Amino acid sequence: MKRILHVSCSPRGEVAESFRLARRIIERLQQNEPTAHLTHRVIGDGSLPHIDADHAQSQASDSDVSPVGSMARSEALIQELECAHCIVISTPMHNLAAPSALKAWIDHVVRVRRTFTITRSGKVGLLADRPVYVAISSGGRFSGELARQPDFLTPYLKAILPTIGLHDLRFFSVQGTNAAQEYVLQAREHAEQALQEHFTDCTATPCAHWRKD
Template sequence: MKAPLFLSASPMGATARGHTLAIEALENLRRHHPSLKVTARDLSQGGFGQITADYAEAILSHADHADPAFTASEILIRELEETDALVIATPMHNYTVPVALKLWIDLVLRAGRSFGFRDGRKVGLLADRPTLILVSSGGLVRGVAASQPDHLSGYLTDVLKTIGICDLSFVFLEALARSDRAEQAIAQGRQEIAADERFGSGPTAEVALLDKVVLPICCRT
């Protein structure tokens, strides 16, 4: 394994519950790969690019990948190319992804660079890799008791498939706005991660707590 890429999209940063479980999952990977280094990007802090008129013109004119308008997009795509696992911790905002994650998506999905076309259909140009997606929501979004629709998981599945990433595992942390359900949701999410064959703690390993985790992370904002 080269390195995992960790994307955090919560405005709560490192205090977000999804972020906490993501760190635990990354520490589980460390047990199998002691020298593992993590590339981390806090999308909620912004500063990683934007969609401008120059960017749109470069897309429409099929500009070279070295065009200055693609600088931010190239950095984000190379982060994916240089890693072989992906962990995303994101809240659900208004039924779907938050604006910070949507901007990352818009910069990473680029015709001729991260996806191409075959028989008129989009095909991914990036390598598949194990991907863990932790989704935090204030209400229930799954099952008959769902109180709100889920437009996040299907959308994010389609987005990642477009660039070639299909090996996805979703863990939902639901009803976090309810004090009587939040701790139960975290415990269940932790169990689901522990049972995952790639990101899990294994049958004998202990799941690390956030205040005990020390990872050499290349933070990028």
């Protein structure tokens, strides 16, 4: 059975624009694989604490300091990632970057000796690659001719996720949610078209939606 892991990062939960976009992605994945099991990992509500002192210490030493506390939470979150055949991350842009909830999740799952290793030529990811769909919502625009702000969210995710072996990243966005409703509807339509194109292109190779194993 295929498994979808949805990491939901907006404090607005299920009414969030990014959650809405993620739902559209998940619907298409489930059309492709109707029996796929879906896990919602909700972190936007602040339920995921920051990593603790032992965890931070282990990142700077040669061995893991403690198997309890946030190291245990980290292990559970990493196992959830490992089980997933594809991952959907729904996230707003906060202050040009990732919201703190998403950053806290990344601090848990990007762990030396567990999801990446350090070599002479740099960090090497240890997770098997699989598709990661990123559903972003932003009040203003961060890409295209109408962008009026820098974007530290997508470049960051493009750098950090490959660090743990996740290279197959697919970005979709609804930008400009602070604009008038007609423009928000246009932005949603734009995202819908991008999804349509992506999933139509992939029908020739359905496996492209899922981890190969």
